[in-house]
Amino acid sequence: MSTYNNILVVLDPTSEPQKALNRAVELVRLQGGKLTAFLSVYDFSYEMTTMLSGDERESMRQAVIKDRELWISEYLAAPRAGGINIDIKVVWHNRPFEAIVHAVLEDSYDLVIKGTHDHDVLKSMIFTPTDWHILRKCPCPVLLVKDHDWPKGGNIIAAVNAGSEQEHHLSLNQRVIAKAQQMAAMLSAKTHLVNAFPGTPVNIAIEIPEFNPQEYNSTMKHHHTDALTKLATQFDIAPEHSHVQEGMPEDVIPAIAKTLDAEMVIIGTIGRTGLSAAIIGNTAEHVIDRLDCDVLAVKPANFVCPLAKE
Template identity: 30%
Template structure:
């Protein structure tokens, strides 16, 4: 996972970013990576054509760069190499994608926050853009500390519902194993299946719904066991749960004291994305722990 030895933290002035920088710096130290604090900003008042406009923009970006120094100092406490990078752009997501084309990275880290009162994580438009389009793993960091050892849960779907690519579970588990090796964490697999839609249509007098339900459970259990064995993950670390993923996944993470969940994302466009991404987005909205998005 850390082939380029480069981690980028995307600064967001709407978020408290210190905890994200702290976690990124820990990962940078453990992996021997360098760290870049990346920010962009834009002022419409500096777009007019004027002989001194360029100088004013430079001063504007210099001020932005100086504002990143307190965050850089957090990372320097871990004795890692830290660079601050600022660019002129309206959209931080687009600016980061452009930067990545010339500066390959292994991981992008961004702060996000959760309010337990209404059980919802608040993702900005930039968060969603990165979830859908960031070409490298994306860590959305919450305001929490990692325990020692960490508990990491990889949310997998070995039955491959919703036309999910065959290789996505492999990518999810690869990220999980890399993080386990780096942090000495406990790595769990979680597969949640919901037989309700199928059972509704099979609810007929001539069909034994109990037997059908058990057949479905065995199918998913076997698929999860086969996946765990293929990745050399012990049986006690592979968990099968039944119910709506929107409810079950967040509850499992909370009940099992999870520090980080790894989930897969497939970039989709247009109507297809809305039809196939709705459930995943509702799950993300309710997760209270750090989320690592594998592509």
């Protein structure tokens, strides 16, 4: 039985090695499933053709789409020859992330695979690239592919927020660990739980003389350790594979992933909209930028896609 039965892989027209496609083919070889190679195209010179007839404009669109379909076919020749059945889907759209999300909504894909790379730190705090939009708005899990291989017997990290009592965090922890264990079983890998907890707030330590930072830190660590131990026990994960560390998630998770030489980090993403999303993104996005391995981003069970009604 496939973990993911209907996979959409997003190709990159600016890149020669199609690492998302290579990873998607590898995944299908491991677990089966249906694969669709996807590309959204848009020729901005099309905006200048308003003097043409509707038929002429449509012909121009179809010519661009056909050209891209042929381009994709060349990349698919090898995996198709190896017995992998891959469909092609090219759509005309000037906003790639919307095209991807609409495709997921229309054809019920259960996984999107896309290559990613390091974003400029300053720009990623101000602007929201395609990857970030997909992470916030795509209703199914998104696998962002980097350059790390998937050797057997490696390590898969489930990044959790074990210390939180909020229902959406508790539920998301369950989903993240379940997905991590599915991937670990497929890759004959070990599942690790990673939980970061905040250090002593400096302003409190300064403003309240009787505040004991050592005691505070000790209490926080015990709280998060106990919570993570319960999760590890529930999912039958070895105690030595549970990691609790003081610090921000965007520092702790990449550091542990590097130490373990992890193949993949599974992380929960809670979609945001509005100014807070545009300016700073969220923790998941900062973590992803600093990882050298693949990231599987999972949404909460009750997530409602903001594009679903459009």
